[in-house]
Amino acid sequence: MTPQSTLKPEPKDEPNLISRADAWLDERTGIDSILHETLDEPIPGGANWAYIFGSGLLFLFVSQVITGYSSPSTMCRQPTMPTPSSPTSSRR
Secondary structure, three states, rough: OHHHHHHOOOOOOOOOOOHHHHHHHHHHOOHHHHHHHOOOOOOOOOOOEEEEEHHHHHHHHHHHHHHHOOOHHHHHHOOOOOOOOOHHHHHH
């Protein structure tokens, strides 16, 4: 039997393509520090369900106000012509 330590793969020292691309982009633009400043904010009391759904609803509302898009079913609806009302007393 072989010892357990020989069955484990050796950790790779060289970074993969994604981490190299991230390092290259961050070195030239400083994007990691910009993203950290804009996206990492402390949430007082933690992120509970009300906070998450409220943030989602706010995003959807702002997106709808900016784009003016409501839904395809209401945008393609044809206007209906009013039907003439027939008097019910004329029936016999």
